[in-house]
Amino acid sequence: MDILHNLAIGFGAAATPLNLLFCLFGCLIGTLIGVLPGIGPIATIAMLLPVTFGLSPLGALIMLAGIYYGAQYGGSTTAILVNLPGESSSVVTCIDGYRMAQRGRAGAALAIAAVGSFFAGCVGTVLIAAFAPILATFAEQFRSPEYFSLMLFGLVAAVVLAHGSVVKAVAMIVLGLLIGLAGTDTQSGVARFTFGIPELYDGVDFVPVAMGLFGFAEIMSNLDRGGDQPTITARITSLWPNREEIRRAIPAVLRGTSIGSFLGLLPGGGAVLSSFAAYTLEKKVSRYAAEFGKGAVEGVAGPESANNAGAQTSFIPLLTLGIPSTPVMALMMGAMTIQGIAPGTAIITERPLLFWGMIASMWIGNLMLVVINLPLIGIWVTLLKVPYRVLFPSILVFCCVGAFSINNSTFLIFMMAGFALLGYVFHKLGCEGAPFLLGFVLGPLMEENLRRSMVLSFGDPSIFVQRPISLAILLLTLGLVLLIVAPQFRQTREEAFQEET
Amino acid sequence: MIRVKNPQDFWAGLLFLVVGCLALWFGRNYAFGTATKMGPGYLPTVLSWGLVLIGAFLSLRAFALKGPAIERSLIRPQVFILLAIVVFGLLIERVGLAPAIVVVTVVAAIASREMRWRETLAVAVGLAALCVGLFIYLLGQPLTTWTWNF
Numbered sequence A: 001m002d003i004l005h006n007l008a009i010g011f012g013a014a015a016t017p018l019n020l021l022f023c024l025f026g027c028l029i030g031t032l033i034g035v036l037p038g039i040g041p042i043a044t045i046a047m048l049l050p051v052t053f054g055l056s057p058l059g060a061l062i063m064l065a066g067i068y069y070g071a072q073y074g075g076s077t078t079a080i081l082v083n084l085p086g087e088s089s090s091v092v093t094c095i096d097g098y099r100m101a102q103r104g105r106a107g108a109a110l111a112i113a114a115v116g117s118f119f120a121g122c123v124g125t126v127l128i129a130a131f132a133p134i135l136a137t138f139a140e141q142f143r144s145p146e147y148f149s150l151m152l153f154g155l156v157a158a159v160v161l162a163h164g165s166v167v168k169a170v171a172m173i174v175l176g177l178l179i180g181l182a183g184t185d186t187q188s189g190v191a192r193f194t195f196g197i198p199e200l201y202d203g204v205d206f207v208p209v210a211m212g213l214f215g216f217a218e219i220m221s222n223l224d225r226g227g228d229q230p231t232i233t234a235r236i237t238s239l240w241p242n243r244e245e246i247r248r249a250i251p252a253v254l255r256g257t258s259i260g261s262f263l264g265l266l267p268g269g270g271a272v273l274s275s276f277a278a279y280t281l282e283k284k285v286s287r288y289a290a291e292f293g294k295g296a297v298e299g300v301a302g303p304e305s306a307n308n309a310g311a312q313t314s315f316i317p318l319l320t321l322g323i324p325s326t327p328v329m330a331l332m333m334g335a336m337t338i339q340g341i342a343p344g345t346a347i348i349t350e351r352p353l354l355f356w357g358m359i360a361s362m363w364i365g366n367l368m369l370v371v372i373n374l375p376l377i378g379i380w381v382t383l384l385k386v387p388y389r390v391l392f393p394s395i396l397v398f399c400c401v402g403a404f405s406i407n408n409s410t411f412l413i414f415m416m417a418g419f420a421l422l423g424y425v426f427h428k429l430g431c432e433g434a435p436f437l438l439g440f441v442l443g444p445l446m447e448e449n450l451r452r453s454m455v456l457s458f459g460d461p462s463i464f465v466q467r468p469i470s471l472a473i474l475l476l477t478l479g480l481v482l483l484i485v486a487p488q489f490r491q492t493r494e495e496a497f498q499e500e501t
Numbered sequence B: 001m002i003r004v005k006n007p008q009d010f011w012a013g014l015l016f017l018v019v020g021c022l023a024l025w026f027g028r029n030y031a032f033g034t035a036t037k038m039g040p041g042y043l044p045t046v047l048s049w050g051l052v053l054i055g056a057f058l059s060l061r062a063f064a065l066k067g068p069a070i071e072r073s074l075i076r077p078q079v080f081i082l083l084a085i086v087v088f089g090l091l092i093e094r095v096g097l098a099p100a101i102v103v104v105t106v107v108a109a110i111a112s113r114e115m116r117w118r119e120t121l122a123v124a125v126g127l128a129a130l131c132v133g134l135f136i137y138l139l140g141q142p143l144t145t146w147t148w149n150f
Helices: A002-014 A017-035 A041-048 A050-054 A057-082 A088-102 A106-139 A144-161 A166-180 A206-224 A243-265 A270-285 A298-313 A315-321 A327-338 A346-350 A352-373 A377-383 A388-407 A410-428 A433-456 A468-485 A487-498 B007-026 B042-061 B075-095 B097-110 B117-138
Strands: none
Touching: A002 A017, A002 A057, A002 A106, A002 A352, A017 A041, A017 A057, A017 A352, A017 A377, A041 A050, A041 A057, A041 A206, A041 A327, A041 A388, A050 A057, A050 A327, A050 A388, A057 A088, A057 A106, A057 A298, A057 A327, A057 A352, A057 A377, A088 A106, A088 A270, A088 A298, A106 A243, A106 A298, A106 A315, A106 A346, A106 A352, A144 A166, A144 A315, A144 A433, A144 A468, A166 A433, A166 B007, A166 B042, A206 A327, A206 A388, A206 A410, A206 A433, A206 B075, A243 A270, A243 A298, A243 A315, A270 A298, A298 A315, A315 A327, A315 A346, A327 A433, A346 A352, A388 A410, A388 B075, A388 B097, A388 B117, A410 A433, A410 B007, A410 B075, A433 B042, B007 B042, B075 B097, B097 B117
């Protein structure tokens, strides 16, 4: 049992007092921002990236990962108690979770969400431990044509899975790729789109872009809507679900976990898509279909398990292939680069302590989160009373200080203001930020792999279809493109997202 | 009469079109190269043209297909949020971390109509203390608490 041996090493690395502290810290922050509507894991991780400079690589990754899956736990609390999604991955939990709370079953809904998430988190962690090494070994055969095809697949998948207009998602990806190419060209040394600004020679920095597009644009849109104050109406009496609720929750948790684990693997998938898909599935298969929208247990158990499972498995593409599949994973990649770790197939063999330590920490973190979220629920409810007018200036200040401390450059601050405006305009025009960010991160990687492939083949583009693995990936990509065009799929895709509006 | 039926798509398309044209203009001197030896201008040119085409398509399609209107925008929050970020950039090296945070918090808070002066000042001072403690003392970032460089 190689895995057990490796996991033992991992627990040894993750269970040092300092790393446990980082894990707890990450989970606490994750729950906090999960509970608070108006700030998500992307902005938070971007904010804390500069802080991780001084930490050990393992400590930094443990903390940042904790923020991401911690947010999945916290998001359900707000959804159930105040009918507001604390996190975009908890949007569907509002529908039935809040109704359960109104019927006096708030405690049961919270408990089911937390325990379901814990189960899903455990499964997700086991899946990473079992499959990541296999996938990494397989990926060792990958050369630049395979990587290029894989990234193309990722971008196409991001379009298919993005909300809203397909054409706009494609445009956002292209724009992201283009801006990602800014900076000194690695081969010719030509400075592209730098306008003589020294801060741009190394490319556009990732953190101000992520903060501007996600953190600030969100604040600005919230203020447009008047930033209404959440009101807590539900009272938590007992955290124990009754037997009937447990009986109905178990199959939903299992289904949610499977669908979330699978969708988390897909680029652009992650936690948000998983929860939507799980809700749609539960509604289709449930014998209590009529109860949905009126407080069905399945409508909480399914999506809440799915979003946590998806959050866990979305680490797999990054840890095995070095390709970030969601904006949060792009930030994790940034954190690795800051620490001097090249994400990719070599992590597992060259940095086993880091890889297995991180996996072990996920399990520990999930355990911590159940404790943080259930017995301590009262603390988080109190936090919900912090008015938004106090919250958003604080978020703004932290983002500014964080962005400035990357390399003490005021230019980055002004650039961040520019991206905040851009993000706000995108928001108003119905353009998603996530595809942009993926394109932005993958731009330079794709260019490099495309160039190398072309050098290998002396300029013959058929190299991408002559190599079997690359061909297989491209065929999958083509399949996805056909899916977008197929009218039947378009309909289901719209249905899957319609709950939100 | 020809009317824009989908304002969101129309303006988004126009935005992409303009950015694409700008990128083509600024990138006009980057060598294109050949497929075997791609120059620094190869991919940027291809992507810029892609952006121009998609943008034009979006804008034109907006005349044919109906779509949602653009939600209303308030001037006050947007101006003060952006102003707050810019003020931070202008002040941080001139007055140091603590005074910059106090000013920025106040400017940002004005963005909300529900702003209360006493509460805002308390938050501002609290944030300044927290950030000085966290970033300067705990994390040892090379920032100064206060200074005067004009």
